[in-house]
Structures are given as structure tokens and as C-alpha cells.
Amino acid sequence: MSTQVEPGAENQAFHGGEMVQMSPLDQMRHSAAHIMAAAVLEMFPDARFAYGPPIENGYYYDFELPRSLTPEDFAEIEERMARLMKADDPFVREELSREQALKLFADQPYKVETINDLPESATISTYQVGQFTDLCRGPHVPSSGGVGRVKLLSVAAAYWKGDEKRQQLQRLYATAWPTQQELDDYLWRLEEAKKRDHRRIGRDQGLFMTSEQVGGGLVIWLPKGATIRRELENFIVRAEARAGYQHVYSPHIAKIDLYKTSGHWQHYRDSMYAPIKIDEEEYILRPMNCPHHIIAYKHDLHSYRELPLRLAELGTVYRYEKSGELTGMSRVRGFTINDAHIFCRPDQLRDEFVRVVELIQELYQAVGFRDYVYRVSLRDPADTEKYVGGDEMWAVAEDAIRDALDSIDAEYEEAVGEAAFYGPKLDIMVRDVLGREFAASTNQVDLYLPERFDLEYVDADGSRQRPAMIHRAPIGSLERFFAFLTEQHAGAFPVWLSPVQAVVIPIADRHAAYAETVAATLRAENLRVEVDIRSERMQHKIRDAQMQKTPYMLVVGDREAEAGAAAVRLRDGTDLKAQPLDEVIRLIGTDIREHR
Ligand SMILES: [Zn+2]
Ligand SMILES: [Zn+2]
CATH class of the missing domain: 3.30.980.10 (Threonyl-trna Synthetase; Chain A, domain 2)
Incomplete structure (x- = not known):
């Protein structure tokens, strides 16, 4: 960052x-x-x-x-x-x-x-x-x-x-x-x-803003940034649905007692905002989504056959950061997590981790992250006092993560003593082009909250059992992820994420009508297209589009209008010459499908 x-x-x-x-x-x-x-x-x-x-x-x-x-x-x-x-x-x-x-x-x-x-x-x-x-x-x-x-x-x-x-x-x-x-x-x-720097690119491309009138660390996603975010959200929600997740919506606030039960109020208070009084009761802006999802789990009595139950949400949370530490999108006071909580039997932990890792690999492939390492944080066996949960559960949980990574031949580092007090975790560290490491995704076994909330499921023999729980977030915070993504690609987002996938550039004013026709044809195919109708010279417009990292520049003049075509230039300078509009649509569509 x-x-x-x-x-x-x-x-x-x-x-x-x-x-x-x-x-x-x-x-x-x-x-x-x-x-x-x-x-x-x-x-x-x-x-x-x-x-x-x-x-x-x-x-x-x-x-x-x-x-x-x-x-x-x-x-x-x-x-x-x-x-x-x-x-x-x-x-x-x-x-x-x-x-x-x-x-x-x-x-x-x-x-x-x-x-x-x-x-x-x-x-x-x-x-x-x-x-x-x-x-x-x-x-x-x-x-x-x-x-x-x-x-x-x-x-x-x-x-x-x-x-x-x-x-x-x-x-x-x-x-x-x-x-x-x-x-x-x-x-x-x-x-x-x-x-x-994502703050610089964010300004140059008009992706997001903050305002003193709104408050520091409270980001407004401008239309172009919002487009990228929506594509990311759609991608992950669809991938999760395929992987058996069920999506919920829940409010951004809840009664303070919920966070006393979860232990956040006791252990996480420095990152929480002051309570809000509503009708004589105290509420809190949520710093985590977990308690809401746990309440959703408890809404029904679950049989072992229903597990794993995977509740997902693009859940917005609010955490205190010192004003001096607020930075663009990477350090903010309100952000949205691509969150999910998996409730499963302990013997299902391993398979669930395999699926989580597969989901992460699918996401990283699509956003162009190639260089990443897995890091497993384990408890310190010499100091078991500071952890909740018994030896047996820790062994089950730690082995589940290791076995999952082994089963897909993933290389990983082990960090002994780095686990949270409530369970081992799997972090994925992405290295950027400058060699900097970014903790892109955290996936955590929780041996604490199922106890705190007295979670149960009904086993095959009719007995009540405690489910295991995983917090997982392949994208993590959408804001932080966006900052990293922007810097990794230096603003040249993959075509499927680009807020403007093609800009149509008429050579002269008289080609404006045809330019609009080209744009309308592409938009009918759900492509994101703009027409540059400014009275600048064509070369100037091409330079601007390259500065904006627009993937496709479609230059149109007399010849193109006559042929129903566009002269295609790519942002890296490649000149594909005149192509029929069908071919242009096919080219862009292929890039989108293949996440190039
Ligand atoms: Zn959680
Ligand atoms: Zn010295």
C-alpha cells in the first residue's frame, strides 16, 4: 500500500x-x-x-x-x-x-x-x-x-x-x-x-472521493469506482452461490447487549464507536457482521443434515481509526466486507477450507493476482493458557487447515503463536509488482463464539452438538481490496472491471452521429461505452483515453461509418485497424469472459 x-x-x-x-x-x-x-x-x-x-x-x-x-x-x-x-x-x-x-x-x-x-x-x-x-x-x-x-x-x-x-x-x-x-x-x-498510488489514480480517473463535510475515512464511491465495485460484488456473490452460500442482508446497528454476548464490547471496544441511544436502549454501529449471522443461524434449530450452513453478506461495518492514520481507501472508518460465516460439523472443517481456498483462487485468477502465499497461524503449544477451546478442538481445527492446503498441493508457511485466542486462521498474502505484501484475505476458525452464543445442531442420534464456525472473506474489505487492485494494475483494470470498456472517438464533428450509433450498438450488448464528443483533436482524445487506461479506443471517420466499422486501438498502443462492429463486440466480450 x-x-x-x-x-x-x-x-x-x-x-x-x-x-x-x-x-x-x-x-x-x-x-x-x-x-x-x-x-x-x-x-x-x-x-x-x-x-x-x-x-x-x-x-x-x-x-x-x-x-x-x-x-x-x-x-x-x-x-x-x-x-x-x-x-x-x-x-x-x-x-x-x-x-x-x-x-x-x-x-x-x-x-x-x-x-x-x-x-x-x-x-x-x-x-x-x-x-x-x-x-x-x-x-x-x-x-x-x-x-x-x-x-x-x-x-x-x-x-x-x-x-x-x-x-x-x-x-x-x-x-x-x-x-x-x-x-x-x-x-x-x-x-x-x-x-x-490509488489515491492519485482514484482522483485522475474519478473513482472515489472523501469530503470534510462527510467526514474523514468515510468514502464515497463515484460512478466509475462504483461500477468496479459492483462488478466485484456480482462476481463474488455468483461464485459464492455456486459454492453453496446463502446470502442475507442485516442492519448496520444492533443492541449493545449483542456485542456483550459476542465479547466484542469487552475485547474490541477501542475499535468501536460510542453507543447510540434509541428509546432508552443503547445500540452500537457494528464493527463485525458475525453476531447478526449467528442470530440468523439461531433462528432455526438445525439438523446435522443441513450443515454446512454458509451465510454470506456484503456486510458494512464501522471501526474506529485515528484521524492521522486514515488513508484513501486503504484505511477508512466504514467499509464493506465480503463476509460469510460457515457453520459446520468439526469433521467438515477440512472440506470447507478446501472450498474457501478454491473460491479465493477463482477470485484471484479473475482479478489478475498471480503471486501469493498461504500463511497458517497456529497457537503456541507452549502457552495454551491464553487460548480458548480444548486441545482436541485446536488439533482438529489446525489439521483441517493444513490438510485442506495439502490436498490441493498448496505451499504454505506456518506461523506458530500467531493464531487469535479463539482459533487458527489462514491468511493469503498477495505480493504486488513492487514486492510489497498485502494481507488480502483472512479465514478464521472460531472456537469461541459458538460457545458464547450456545450454538447447537441436532446430530443423527438426536443429541445436541456444538457446530464449528469459520469466518471467511476472500475479498476482505472491498475498500482495501480496491486500493490494492488499483495499485497492482496501476489503474489499468482488467476489461471486465473497467468502468469504461470502450470510448468511441469521432474524427470530426460530422462523425458524431455515427459514433453515437456505435456506442448504442455496444451498449445493447451490455458493454460500458462512452463517446468523446469534445472538440479536441483526435490524437488528443486518444492520449486522454490512454491516460484513463480505457481498454478499447474506437476511432470512427468517413470510412468506418460507410463500412459499419471502427478503427480499434488498445490502451497498450496496439493498433488493430478497422474492424466490423460484430468483431469489436466479440473481442471485448472475449476479454470480459476470460477476465483479461
Ligand atoms: Zn465474522
Ligand atoms: Zn545511535
């Missing part, structure tokens, strides 16, 4: 905190942060510096400076860094008493606060490289020459200790790599990621 990875709280205490485990690459990047701070201090001797940890793909350092840094400053900082690295000064560690440290950093309030926050027993150390000394635990590369190739990337506002009530600082982001080639590759990926 295009989300900038913000450092977690674990980085906050980096300087002066306990010695952290750092990979050699992180050590090098963190060392680069020292050198960057040294360069900034050369330029601004009065600067106050806060801390500078490595992060994914780079590092940053926070400063309080007399003026705002601009990208124009980057070249000078990089030049100064290059000189410091060329000097190849050693990183020299020194241990000192609290009093000595407080004296040394007397004019550096962030360092003073960090020192004062250290436990009595802490060893306080500094590292000096060249003229620059920083409070730090290390480790670093041996000398400044050990830092590879660096590049400053951006500057952003950040609060001291991430606290909005504290001083606002300037966070200088940068990256460092062992070789120039690796740096160049990374900068290319960064540039490519910007081009593919």
Missing part, C-alpha cells in the same frame, strides 16, 4: 532505551541517521535534536530548527553527509554517569527528558562520530565510511513523543542502501509506487 510506514511506539524510546536487536542494514541506516544529524547541526548550530531510528526502507531524525527545512536544503545536507562519510571517522562509544550526561546535553531538552526518563539502573552511553555526539545505545557501523549510499526523501511534521500536545518537530526522512544499485532500485520502486 502507499501508506507511509510510521514508526510504532517501540521507536519512541529508541535513543537511551534498552539495547535493541538491529539487523546489519538497520545498524547502517541508524548510523546514517547520526551522520544526517551531524550535517544538520553543522548547518544549524542551535538545532535541537530528538531521536533518529531506522524504519522500514530507511531512517529519520526529528529536529527542532529555527526555520522549516525545504527540499532545497536536501542537496546541502547530502553534501555535508558525503564529506562526513568520506572522513571515515569511527563511532566512539562512551559510558557516563547521569550527571555527566545531563551536563553534556544541558542545551538539548529532548535529550535531557530522555535521560530523566531512563530507569535508575540504566547504563547511559553516547556515541561520537567526528564532532557530533549523540545519546545512544547503539549499535552502529564501525565508522562513518561504513554507511552506504544515502538519499534524503522528505520532511514532515511530527510531535515529540507522538503527542499532539508536545512540541512540533520536523521529521527528516531518508533512505540508505549498501550500494548505488540498491539505492537506485529503491528510488525506482518509490517513484513507481507514487505513480500507482
Whole structure:
């Protein structure tokens, strides 16, 4: 995703905190942060510096400076860094008493606060490289020459200790790599990621919007984005119907007691919104669809013969996200899950997982995801206390997932100790063209909710038994999936998903009537067609259609009108020359059917 990875709280205490485990690459990047701070201090001797940890793909350092840094400053900082690295000064560690440290950093309030926050027993150390000394635990590369190739990337506002009530600082982001080639590759990926950013493509193609008047993280799908979503929804609903799912609709709110029974109110409250009072009773915007589906299951007494019962819904949920973390479609406050809950006998879990995986494969094939891995999250056998459900049920559930994957020869990773407290799960991680991993789908066995809701079925001998339950969502959140899909295809969606499958481009005004005829003919075949009647030149219109990633451009002039044809161009530049309209319809129809 295009989300900038913000450092977690674990980085906050980096300087002066306990010695952290750092990979050699992180050590090098963190060392680069020292050198960057040294360069900034050369330029601004009065600067106050806060801390500078490595992060994914780079590092940053926070400063309080007399003026705002601009990208124009980057070249000078990089030049100064290059000189410091060329000097190849050693990183020299020194241990000192609290009093000595407080004296040394007397004019550096962030360092003073960090020192004062250290436990009595802490060893306080500094590292000096060249003229620059920083409070730090290390480790670093041996000398400044050990830092590879660096590049400053951006500057952003950040609060001291991430606290909005504290001083606002300037966070200088940068990256460092062992070789120039690796740096160049990374900068290319960064540039490519910007081009593919779903927020940018969403704006350029008019796919979705957010508005301050509606509220942050509350997405409006514009007609073109809504078309893509509807196609996805139709696809998955039909595939589910073929796979034996039954679809339901349920409301977005319910009484708070429902979520007390489910345990969400107790365990998931940080992600839930405040209750709504209706006629003296408290209701809640649902953060999950499961309780509604469980109530639907309980509506009838089920015989073992009816199982598995698969209740599905494109269910909208609302979860709290901090305003600073809201991002386009990928981090939102309300979203729709392609959800289903499967109620089955424990001995049916394996076959159900096989079917879930087959459904996911069918979906990924259609949307063009080729590179993905299965990850099975298991409980930690050394720490069974923190999980609900007995050993036997865990063994049944974990084996069901493994056996299902084995039976279809799927390779998978096992993540021991990564299971939720209520059951093992199967995640599918899709890798995008830039090598980034995206958790596209989560499928979870639940050993908890059937107990909480006292679910039953009537077995062959007439006894009441507890069903097993699976939460599964091949698409996951439609919003997040859409963001990933957009970036994966760089906005050039497969034809079946393209909001405009063909644009008809009349060469001159006098061809407008024929262009409309062509469009009407294609629309009669349920194709999505627009006519570009602007008074721009033809080449300009073709360029615009290519920018919009429209799969088919149908250019029409005198000759085409006479022949009942259209000159076909594809978005990749391929020129198929004039084709009869029947052939055009056949070409587009084949792409749609084959999900190209
Ligand atoms: Zn350090
Ligand atoms: Zn669920």
C-alpha cells in the first residue's frame, strides 16, 4: 500500500532505551541517521535534536530548527553527509554517569527528558562520530565510511513523543542502501509506487472521493469506482452461490447487549464507536457482521443434515481509526466486507477450507493476482493458557487447515503463536509488482463464539452438538481490496472491471452521429461505452483515453461509418485497424469472459 510506514511506539524510546536487536542494514541506516544529524547541526548550530531510528526502507531524525527545512536544503545536507562519510571517522562509544550526561546535553531538552526518563539502573552511553555526539545505545557501523549510499526523501511534521500536545518537530526522512544499485532500485520502486498510488489514480480517473463535510475515512464511491465495485460484488456473490452460500442482508446497528454476548464490547471496544441511544436502549454501529449471522443461524434449530450452513453478506461495518492514520481507501472508518460465516460439523472443517481456498483462487485468477502465499497461524503449544477451546478442538481445527492446503498441493508457511485466542486462521498474502505484501484475505476458525452464543445442531442420534464456525472473506474489505487492485494494475483494470470498456472517438464533428450509433450498438450488448464528443483533436482524445487506461479506443471517420466499422486501438498502443462492429463486440466480450 502507499501508506507511509510510521514508526510504532517501540521507536519512541529508541535513543537511551534498552539495547535493541538491529539487523546489519538497520545498524547502517541508524548510523546514517547520526551522520544526517551531524550535517544538520553543522548547518544549524542551535538545532535541537530528538531521536533518529531506522524504519522500514530507511531512517529519520526529528529536529527542532529555527526555520522549516525545504527540499532545497536536501542537496546541502547530502553534501555535508558525503564529506562526513568520506572522513571515515569511527563511532566512539562512551559510558557516563547521569550527571555527566545531563551536563553534556544541558542545551538539548529532548535529550535531557530522555535521560530523566531512563530507569535508575540504566547504563547511559553516547556515541561520537567526528564532532557530533549523540545519546545512544547503539549499535552502529564501525565508522562513518561504513554507511552506504544515502538519499534524503522528505520532511514532515511530527510531535515529540507522538503527542499532539508536545512540541512540533520536523521529521527528516531518508533512505540508505549498501550500494548505488540498491539505492537506485529503491528510488525506482518509490517513484513507481507514487505513480500507482490509488489515491492519485482514484482522483485522475474519478473513482472515489472523501469530503470534510462527510467526514474523514468515510468514502464515497463515484460512478466509475462504483461500477468496479459492483462488478466485484456480482462476481463474488455468483461464485459464492455456486459454492453453496446463502446470502442475507442485516442492519448496520444492533443492541449493545449483542456485542456483550459476542465479547466484542469487552475485547474490541477501542475499535468501536460510542453507543447510540434509541428509546432508552443503547445500540452500537457494528464493527463485525458475525453476531447478526449467528442470530440468523439461531433462528432455526438445525439438523446435522443441513450443515454446512454458509451465510454470506456484503456486510458494512464501522471501526474506529485515528484521524492521522486514515488513508484513501486503504484505511477508512466504514467499509464493506465480503463476509460469510460457515457453520459446520468439526469433521467438515477440512472440506470447507478446501472450498474457501478454491473460491479465493477463482477470485484471484479473475482479478489478475498471480503471486501469493498461504500463511497458517497456529497457537503456541507452549502457552495454551491464553487460548480458548480444548486441545482436541485446536488439533482438529489446525489439521483441517493444513490438510485442506495439502490436498490441493498448496505451499504454505506456518506461523506458530500467531493464531487469535479463539482459533487458527489462514491468511493469503498477495505480493504486488513492487514486492510489497498485502494481507488480502483472512479465514478464521472460531472456537469461541459458538460457545458464547450456545450454538447447537441436532446430530443423527438426536443429541445436541456444538457446530464449528469459520469466518471467511476472500475479498476482505472491498475498500482495501480496491486500493490494492488499483495499485497492482496501476489503474489499468482488467476489461471486465473497467468502468469504461470502450470510448468511441469521432474524427470530426460530422462523425458524431455515427459514433453515437456505435456506442448504442455496444451498449445493447451490455458493454460500458462512452463517446468523446469534445472538440479536441483526435490524437488528443486518444492520449486522454490512454491516460484513463480505457481498454478499447474506437476511432470512427468517413470510412468506418460507410463500412459499419471502427478503427480499434488498445490502451497498450496496439493498433488493430478497422474492424466490423460484430468483431469489436466479440473481442471485448472475449476479454470480459476470460477476465483479461
Ligand atoms: Zn545511535
Ligand atoms: Zn465474522
